[in-house]
Amino acid sequence: MMDVITALIVSALTLCAWSLLYRENIFYHFTEALVVGFGMGYTLYIALDTLNKIWLKPLISGKLWLIIPAILGFLLFTVFSKKYMYLSRWSIATIAGTGTGYAVSRAVPVMIIRQIEGLGKPLAQMTALETINHIIVIITCIGTIAYFTFTRPHVGPLGKLAKIGRWSMMIAFGSTFGATLFANQVFVIERCAFLAKYPQNILLIVAILFLLYDFYRRRK
Amino acid sequence: MSWIRRREIPMLIFGITFLISFLQYYIDVPYLSEINEELSNWVLIMSTFALGTGLIALSLYHWRQIAQKRKGYPMSIVVFIALILMFLACMYSPSTRDYLYGQIFTPLSIAVLCYTAFYNYTAIYRAFRIRNIDSAIFAFASIFLIMLYAPIFELICPPTTTIANWIIDVPNMGASRGIIIGVAIGSIAIAVRVLLGYEKAYTG
């Protein structure tokens, strides 16, 4: 019984969310408010639970120096005050400095050196087709990097290389767009598969009839 | 007390924390890894507090909506009711939390994300125009990638999959590699600019 009630509630909320596709209405705003509210409530719980585990319990067990990050954490909330906003910059600087240090230190070996190593595979061990493909990879990679050199005008050989880079980036972005169409479509397919089942399909038929009636009424 | 307002203090904090987390990866200095571990622990605690700033900002916005009875303020009341409901469920009833999160919130989040799919198709119809060679290359790559993900094309016309896989493995690979290297160099450049004080995002 609970399953049936849940299915009807969820299908009603799904149809309310999709009603925006027809036109803006209060049902859509209601579901949007629900999503925001549930998300906020869950985030609040996880934030408090995590603080309890990584700060409060160690603090109570004797690590009194953890008062300092707590003070810095509370200083973050001064961002809402025009008078004391400058205090939040200390905390932001700490978080950003540490994160940037971790990111930049590992960016060099992982994102630069290993990627350049990937370009330097021995051609002698490859077949003819692999060799051609590898040369195309090298040219497109260098072309992409050349496209982002803004200290020289893109004329002459640099201009040609930048053009190759632009075209190869068009291929990359086109590939991403094509894949994105699939990635986003699966959300619709899953919801449709849910709505097609009984008893949700009854609500679906009611919604379609209501839409058709509203469309006919507005055209008249 | 005007020294508290000085821009140099956040810059100094950024520089010190950056150097601690940067150098411990490359240099084996006594006590540096212990200092780094403690600093990371502090940052984890502060990041959890940072979650609260987002919550407070949203709450303040919806509170003002209700207090000033602006257009759509009943929905702000719904936001707060949903917030309290979910928070109490998480605190006192794990089964209710699982129900609200798994059976209501997750499908609703999926339903809201469906807009991107619908608007992708309208974007294709209204804006996807092959006007020059750049857009022709873009369209060529998108069409083959769409065909790669739909099993029907692989069954009807297998060469489309071969071409699509070649596009991903060769020209796309080169461009993506260039983008990764470019992003890495860019992030190093930004870090150097912040260290030298040219970027004022943290100092105001």
Add this chain to the structure above:
Amino acid sequence: MRKHIRGEIMEADIWKFLSKYDRQIIFSIVLILSFIPAFRPLMLPLPQYELTNKAFNYIESLKPGDLVLVSFDFTPGVWVELGTAMKAVMQHLFIKKLKIVIIAFDINGPTLAEKVINEINLMGAEYGVDYVILGYIPGMETGMASFVANPRMIERDYYGNPTAEMEIMKKVKSISDFKLYIFACYTWIDPWMRQFSGKVSKIIGILSSDAIPQVMPYISSGQLYTAVRGMRGAAEYEQLLGMPGEATSYMDAVSLTLTFGVILIFFANSQYLRKKREGI
């Protein structure tokens, strides 16, 4: 003559109607094509992809008792893409009787991990002995770096139990003890690559389909062993496991709707060329 003029006027009216309601017509077609397989499955065969096979074969080669680290780093909105794939992969991990440590760098991760655990067959696995959910680690890249430096940093698991006494956590001394790291994320994977690359023996990404073109350089350079591409990868993985599930059932609708997408691209550009020729 009158019939010819009336035909032209009717054709113009149809185009005017289509132009005015193009959005609604497109939405309706997409919805109809998504609904058709739900009522009448087409049962199209699903070809396999080498990256998914690579992931399956590596997990198949692991021995019972090997430590595997899994991180859930996505939001509930993308459950269809990543949750279905995680279900298939996690089911394989439990079938192989591996020891699974679950963490999350996204705030929604622990609850989504619980959801996956509740929806699959645990094959008799015991919490604390065969698998554990350590919970959310804040700070994103800083959190990842802290965990890599010290995987025993979390003193209490998601449910508040002390982790030091757990049998599974006694096997974890350093990050290199893990034979495999599986992560599921919906965004650029650079932070995961920066922190975990070179630290764990093999890394497998459960990624959304639009991330696959972007991660090919990491796969080519060996930093990322392989990737399971979203829901398509989930359907392929379910076939390899011999347990077809919801991902497999959605692939028919994918074929229909993506075919419509390709037709729409050609149609839209043919309309554009026609108007350009007519000087509109």
